[in-house]
Amino acid sequence: SPLFPGINNFQTGDAAWRRTNRGLYQVYFQDTTGFHLDKFQVSASTTAGGLGSDVAPLTDVIIGLNPADIYNTPWALPASVFNSLIEGVTNYITVKVFNGPPLNSFTVLQDAFYVQKDTTAPIIVDTQTGDDVARFTAGTTYTVGVNDPSSGLTAFQYSASLTPGGGATLIGWTDIAVVANTTSYTTPWPVDFAALISGVTNYISVRSWDTAGA
Secondary structure, three states: OOOOOEEEEOOOOEEEEEOOOOOOEOEEEEOOOOOOEEEEEEEEEOOHHHOOOEEEEEEEEEOOOOOOOEEOOOEOOOHHHHHHOOEOOEEEEEEEEEEOOOOOOEEEEEEEEEEEEOOOOOEEEEOOOOOOOOOOOOOOOEOEEEEOOOOOEEEEEEEEEOOOOOOOOOEEEEEOOOOOOEOEEOOOEOOOHHHOOOOOOOEEEEEEEEOOOO
């Protein structure tokens, strides 16, 4: 309508799981009324179609656009909006743009795009306090698992050292299993027994990270 600002949406979603607020979104605006663009806002909800309550209320993204009639620069969510997003679910972002006085009219695009957030690192579940039995042969398995219910796992690795926290001096970081596109790994697993040192304590470390990079 010539009385309202327009929205051009080139951003149907954000498939990347976001650990930090680094997404730039291609939702652009124009005004043909002669009263120019004024500002635009976003809100967020975990329910599509505006049927649920907002997790982030309408918040200014950029103000003072007047006298611009076109805004076509990718933009980020305000920090307060990103911080309010819920981890592990789809957050639907609604966009609202205003033109200037005396019209002060606005256009809303419901669920313009979505954002998936995961700022929590994988949880390592260690039920293996130690192995006090002197081992003469390989084959023992250990019960240290990991889970990440949000973006899912990318890697799960172990290393070995002769000192606590000594890094990967005996066995470099080694994949325990292929865990990509899974949310947990609970199967007991062995170490490279032949690479360990006999007669001393060998310290085993584990690490994991997820699709979001945590």
